[in-house]
Amino acid sequence: MKTIVPPIKSQGIKTKLVPWIMNIAPKVNGRWIEPFLGTGVVAFNAQYKQSILNDTNPHIINFYKDIQNGIITSSLIRQYLQKEGKLLSEAANDGYEHYLKVRTRFNSGEFSPYDFIFLSRSGFNGMMRFGSKGNWNIPFCKKPNRFAQAYITKIVNQVSAVSKIIQSEPNWIFYNKSFAEIIPLADENDIIYCDPPYYGRSVDYYNGWTEKDEELLFEMLSKTKAKFILSTWHHNNWRENEMINKYWNRFNILTKDHFYHNGGNIENRKPIVEALVCNFQPIEKDNIIFQEKHIIKQLEIQFSQEANQLASYK
Numbered sequence: 001m002k003t004i005v006p007p008i009k010s011q012g013i014k015t016k017l018v019p020w021i022m023n024i025a026p027k028v029n030g031r032w033i034e035p036f037l038g039t040g041v042v043a044f045n046a047q048y049k050q051s052i053l054n055d056t057n058p059h060i061i062n063f064y065k066d067i068q069n070g071i072i073t074s075s076l077i078r079q080y081l082q083k084e085g086k087l088l089s090e091a092a093n094d095g096y097e098h099y100l101k102v103r104t105r106f107n108s109g110e111f112s113p114y115d116f117i118f119l120s121r122s123g124f125n126g127m128m129r130f131g132s133k134g135n136w137n138i139p140f141c142k143k144p145n146r147f148a149q150a151y152i153t154k155i156v157n158q159v160s161a162v163s164k165i166i167q168s169e170p171n172w173i174f175y176n177k178s179f180a181e182i183i184p185l186a187d188e189n190d191i192i193y194c195d196p197p198y199y200g201r202s203v204d205y206y207n208g209w210t211e212k213d214e215e216l217l218f219e220m221l222s223k224t225k226a227k228f229i230l231s232t233w234h235h236n237n238w239r240e241n242e243m244i245n246k247y248w249n250r251f252n253i254l255t256k257d258h259f260y261h262n263g264g265n266i267e268n269r270k271p272i273v274e275a276l277v278c279n280f281q282p283i284e285k286d287n288i289i290f291q292e293k294h295i296i297k298q299l300e301i302q303f304s305q306e307a308n309q310l311a312s313y314k
Contacts, residue, residue, distance in 0.1 A: 004161050005161075006040045006162055016258070018041060021042055021276065022045060025046070028190060029189050030188075030191070031189075033053075033185065033186050034051070034052070034194070034195070036195045037053045040060075044166075046193070051172045052175065052182060054181075055176065057206035058134075061174050063113040064166065067166055068169070074160040074163065076114075077117070078153075089147075095140065096140050096142070103136055122141055123139070134206075183224060186224055188225040191229070192227070193228070196213070199214050200239075200242065221279070224279075227279060227280050228279050230276070231274065232275050232277060233272050234272075234274065235272070248275075251278060252278050253278075
């Protein structure tokens with residue numbers, strides 16, 4: 001199944017890891033719960049009929065709630081990006097003047113979800129970063145023709161795809177709260193997927209991430225009756241994630257090599273080993289299918305050999 005890519009782009013997006021996560025995630029009868037929604041790529045591909053989706057970044061939540069409520073549509077996104085893209089291509093200083101205008105308008109308190117998608121798609125290196133006062137502070141990508149027709153169509157199609165997946169309330173509920181308020185909502189029939197900021201990876205988040213946050217997350221996931229999957233990093237060429245040994249190694253851990261193409265720090269643009277931490281016995285379905293096919297093939301060979309031996313006795 002083709003991975004659905006969301007319209008919001010950010011460093012650390014799990015697009016390429018979605019098949020692995022979905023392969024591990026058991027199907028439950030309850031809700032899909034994400035205390036750290038981020039771009040939404042995992043939730044949209046999980047496609048549960050009932051979901052609780054949360055993020056401390058209000059701009060992400062407002063954007064998807066506006067899609068949910070029909071305020072943002074693919075046609076309106078197209079009109080907006082065509083207009084702003086034209087102004088960007090004609091602006092002074094290779095487009096930078098108009099980028100500053102939109103950023104200033106956004107940071108002045110308007111916080112338009114349309115301006116948010118513009119900034120997230122024209123900021124440097126696809127990064128998403130906010131200052132201590134909640135202001136967008138990523139510089140321009142220096143591409144005045146960023147919003148070419150093909151690129152606009154790509155974003156429009158992503159908005160359209162997401163709009164068909166997002167369920168209306170109360171089936172899908174979006175929150176702008178702390179993760180500590182969301183995890184206790186889960187019961188034994190639910191599954192929680194957590195993709196918090198990676199401690200020690202110099203990855204910016206809307207309101208930061210400390211070891212105390214990591215410890216609180218560990219304590220809450222340790223107590224939950226729901227199944228959970230936690231995305232984090234295991235190690236890279238320089239060092240190991242100290243949080244693994246300190247907290248998470250008492251659960252089941254699976255790892256996979258991954259390469260991040262974006263990030264302001266060169267260390268964050270190198271291969272790392274991703275980890276999935278879970279409180280259940282993980283079964284990689286694709287691997288089982290491979291093993292079953294291998295066993296069937298071996299049995300076929302065995303039966304064929306036995307049949308030939310019987311034929312030789314006659």
